[in-house]
Amino acid sequence: xxxxxxxxxxxxxxxxxxxxxxxxxxxxxxxxxxxxxxxxxxxxxxxxxxxxxxxxxxxxxxxxxxxxxxxxxxxxxxxxxxxxxxxxxxxxxxxxxxxxxxxxxxxxxxxxxxxxxxxxxxxxxxxxxxxxxxxxxxxxxxxxxxxxxxxxxxxxxxxxxxxxxxxxxxxxxxxxxxxxxxxxxxxxxxxxxxxxxxxxxxxxxxxxxxxxxxxxxxxxxxxxxxxxxxxxxxxxxxxxxxxxxxxxxxxxxxxxxxxxxxxxxxxxxxxxxxxxxxxxxxxxxxxxxxxxxxxxxxxxxxxxxxxxxx
Amino acid sequence: xxxxxxxxxxxxxxxxxxxxxxxxxxxxxxxxxxxxxxxxxxxxxxxxxxxxxxxxxxxxxxxxxxxxxxxxxxxxxxxxxxxxxxxxxxxxxxxxxxxxxxxxxxxxxxxxxxxxxxxxxxxxxxxxxxxxxxxxxxxxxxxxxxxxxxxxxxxxxxxxxxxxxxxxxxxxxxxxxxxxxxxxxxxxxxxxxxxxxxxxxxxxxxxxxxxxxxxxxxxxxxxxxxxxxxxxxxxxxxxxxxxxxxxxxxxxxxxxxxxxxxxxxxxxxxxxxxxxxxxxxxxxxxxxxxxxxxxxxxxxxxxxxxxxxxxxxxxxxxxxxxxxxxxxxxxxxxxxxxxxxxxxxxxxxxxxxxxxxxxxxxxxxxxxxxxxxxxxxxxxxxxxxxxxxxxxxxxxxxxxxxxxxxxxxxxxxxxxxxxxxxxxxxxxxxxxxxxxxxxxxxxxxxx
Numbered sequence: 001x002x003x004x005x006x007x008x009x010x011x012x013x014x015x016x017x018x019x020x021x022x023x024x025x026x027x028x029x030x031x032x033x034x035x036x037x038x039x040x041x042x043x044x045x046x047x048x049x050x051x052x053x054x055x056x057x058x059x060x061x062x063x064x065x066x067x068x069x070x071x072x073x074x075x076x077x078x079x080x081x082x083x084x085x086x087x088x089x090x091x092x093x094x095x096x097x098x099x100x101x102x103x104x105x106x107x108x109x110x111x112x113x114x115x116x117x118x119x120x121x122x123x124x125x126x127x128x129x130x131x132x133x134x135x136x137x138x139x140x141x142x143x144x145x146x147x148x149x150x151x152x153x154x155x156x157x158x159x160x161x162x163x164x165x166x167x168x169x170x171x172x173x174x175x176x177x178x179x180x181x182x183x184x185x186x187x188x189x190x191x192x193x194x195x196x197x198x199x200x201x202x203x204x205x206x207x208x209x210x211x212x213x214x215x216x217x218x219x220x221x222x223x224x225x226x227x228x229x230x231x232x233x234x235x236x237x238x239x240x241x242x243x244x245x246x247x248x249x250x251x252x253x254x255x256x257x258x259x260x261x262x263x264x265x266x267x268x269x270x271x272x273x274x275x276x277x278x279x280x281x282x283x284x285x286x287x288x289x290x291x292x293x294x295x296x297x298x299x300x301x302x303x304x305x306x307x308x309x310x
Numbered sequence: 311x312x313x314x315x316x317x318x319x320x321x322x323x324x325x326x327x328x329x330x331x332x333x334x335x336x337x338x339x340x341x342x343x344x345x346x347x348x349x350x351x352x353x354x355x356x357x358x359x360x361x362x363x364x365x366x367x368x369x370x371x372x373x374x375x376x377x378x379x380x381x382x383x384x385x386x387x388x389x390x391x392x393x394x395x396x397x398x399x400x401x402x403x404x405x406x407x408x409x410x411x412x413x414x415x416x417x418x419x420x421x422x423x424x425x426x427x428x429x430x431x432x433x434x435x436x437x438x439x440x441x442x443x444x445x446x447x448x449x450x451x452x453x454x455x456x457x458x459x460x461x462x463x464x465x466x467x468x469x470x471x472x473x474x475x476x477x478x479x480x481x482x483x484x485x486x487x488x489x490x491x492x493x494x495x496x497x498x499x500x501x502x503x504x505x506x507x508x509x510x511x512x513x514x515x516x517x518x519x520x521x522x523x524x525x526x527x528x529x530x531x532x533x534x535x536x537x538x539x540x541x542x543x544x545x546x547x548x549x550x551x552x553x554x555x556x557x558x559x560x561x562x563x564x565x566x567x568x569x570x571x572x573x574x575x576x577x578x579x580x581x582x583x584x585x586x587x588x589x590x591x592x593x594x595x596x597x598x599x600x601x602x603x604x605x606x607x608x609x610x611x612x613x614x615x616x617x618x619x620x621x622x623x624x625x626x627x628x629x630x631x632x633x634x635x636x637x638x639x640x641x642x643x644x645x646x647x648x649x650x651x652x653x654x655x656x657x658x659x660x661x662x663x664x665x666x667x668x669x670x671x672x673x674x675x676x677x678x679x680x681x682x683x684x685x686x687x688x689x690x691x692x693x694x695x696x697x698x699x700x701x702x703x704x705x706x707x708x709x710x711x712x713x714x715x716x717x718x719x720x721x722x723x724x725x726x727x728x729x730x731x732x733x734x735x736x737x738x739x740x741x742x743x744x745x746x747x748x749x750x751x752x753x754x755x756x757x
Contacts, residue, residue: 003633003635005634005635005636005637005647005648005649005650006635006636006647006670006672007401007647007649008636008647008672009647009732009734009735009738010640010642010643010644010645010646010719010721010734011642011643011644011721011722011724011725011734012636012638012642012643012645012647012665012670013322013323013478013642013643013669013725014673014724014725014727014730015320015322015725015726015727015728017728018728018729018730019676019679019728019729021728022679022681022728072676072677075676077679115677116676116677116679117677117678117679117680117729118677244679244680244681244682245679245680247680249680249681249682249685249693249695250682250685250693297693297696297712298685298688298691298692298693299691300564300690300691300692300713300716301317301551301555301561301562301689301690301691301716302551302561302562302563302564302566302716303563303564303691303713
């Protein structure tokens with residue numbers, strides 16, 4: 001033995017998975033929805049995705065370079081944020097707006113708070129919220145097959161126009177954001193993530209069922225199935241509300257969080273000024289995560305009851 | 311079939327195949343044997359022999375008056391060559407008795423054999439067990455006579471035999487169960503003689519079907535109070551608190567001893583040694599060790615006299631097949647990194663694991679992504695990432711409030727963490743930080 005032995009503290013082995021693999025899996029799970037959006041919205045969707053991803057990755061790299069930190073773009077978290085931001089934008093959005101949204105999400109929402117794992121709200125959704133308030137028209141112009149038209153939720157909210165068929169809503173042949181319309185593709189990817197153990201069923205299932213039940217309770221005209229398939233609910237429930245960083249860590253906390261998301265989204269849809277409430281419901285519940293975490297700690301083996309103390 | 315299991319835990323690759331089917335081989339040591347004075351939890355022993363003394367196999371060479379301690383015997387016959395400081399398997403420098411073997415293996419008549427243990431009073435059994443130098447052979451090395459002397463008024467209802475061997479790579483307990491089930495059952499009978507109101511439950515993970523078969527084969531109408539319980543395969547099933555939960559359904563309150571919930575947990579190897587000590591009068595002289603890992607040429611299970619150099623064990627297993635990057639005493643989950651292989655094996659050495667550079671990568675931490683895998687992995691129901699944060703901020707009181715002192719250091723959280731954070735390691739720091747603050751407070755109170 002010529003080289004000195006490595007001295008380390010136990011354990012000496014690690015599970016296969018790492019941050020990068022997790023992010024890569026989520027990106028992979030989002031691919032079917034991307035393919036559907038290119039099919040329905042054309043190559044323009046690809047351009048928006050490319051700009052948002054590039055903007056996020058470059059912003060993160062530049063910020064980390066300028067602030068003297070280690071560059072971590074290879075963990076793919078910035079690319080995933082860019083992808084999710086693009087999926088939350090209309091296909092007709094001017095590309096420069098997407099670029100600004102991506103930079104905002106990365107620098108202000110993520111890195112101002114300390115980078116990966118430290119941000120308190122979902123960067124992609126915060127980017128979208130910023131864009132919605134800056135460019136409300138560009139952000140709410142929906143085109144399908146070359147014609148502008150309302151989204152299904154706008155039809156319900158304004159009580160004008162006709163709802164698309166459920167089949168169209170399932171496959172994604174409706175107006176809406178790039179990645180939110182094809183429910184089938186999103187569910188496919190979501191099922192993959194649950195199967196791989198990357199997300200738990202708790203947040204998406206509780207969130208979606210809460211919206212379905214409350215929309216029935218609030219007497220919404222579209223009916224629970226339409227509510228479940230429309231807007232960004234499936235995208236939000238499977239891919240955004242499940243963001244590790246901005247959701248609770250314990251199972252009971254996740255259920256409380258998902259119910260809160262469902263409640264707020266339903267309230268906005270039924271009584272709010274916007275037709276859609278998924279983005280804001282998640283952003284608002286993101287803010288509640290620290291308190292939910294504090295109130296739902298795991299139970300220590302052998303301890304009957306635990307009081308919140310953190 | 312739903313086998314008993316517990317909340318949390320992980321499924322690391324078992325890597326048992328290397329030594330699973332290897333019969334235990336005996337190693338006869340050459341040259342000198344080294345006996346550290348601290349081979350157990352509790353007070354270290356002091357040598358009771360001097361340089362130049364002639365010693366025999368089984369002769370006591372170190373002892374102490376402290377209750378929580380266990381004497382140390384010579385495992386060979388020969389001459390005391392030196393009493394001095396040597397490096398031990400943990401890398402610490404400790405007082406050791408060094409015996410030069412004469413190769414004769416002349417036995418001392420130290421303990422009396424008792425062909426029928428039923429004629430002995432329980433207190434006599436416990437005395438023999440103490441004199442035999444018995445400690446927890448699973449690796450915790452808690453003196454067995456102390457464990458068998460629960461506080462008065464505590465009724466022992468279960469004697470749980472730990473044959474889980476949940477650590478990857480190791481097969482020393484597995485091979486003992488397969489090749490020598492009789493002394494395990496015998497040792498358990500002695501314990502049931504000491505605690506007549508108890509039942510004996512042998513817990514074995516279900517990945518050891520041969521061991522389960524052999525142990526079950528030893529049971530008869532005379533062993534009505536003994537049963538073999540196959541368990542689900544999940545790390546850390548062999549942890550005391552997990553076993554008590556899976557066997558009895560009880561959770562030990564934080565800080566309490568197993569006796570508090572009517573349990574005693576003993577390793578299979580400890581039981582076999584209880585049998586040898588009481589019926590044959592043989593103290594703890596040797597132990598079974600899995601010498602394994604991908605850097606070992608011919609992985610083996612070896613029974614070797616205590617005090618044998620690790621180097622001799624590695625040589626007996628064909629030497630290294632490649633230059634090892636890391637050598638562990640124990641398994642990959644809880645084993646200790648060794649600095650040198652010129653150190654002696656002790657009572658708690660269950661395995662020597664030599665890993666190639668490929669299997670022993672170094673890990674770089676990245677930011678916690680709050681994925682919660684550590685929370686689902688922790689068998690104690692702790693929140694490792696929150697504890698980690700508290701320790702890094704030196705907030706030891708927060709660490710303590712969040713139950714950090716309950717950490718059993720099993721390593722499940724660190725194993726599961728995708729950000730490769732050293733969660734177990736910071737928990738260890740947290741525990742010693744809390745202990746240091748407690749000591750400071752005590753000293754402050756004295757002044």
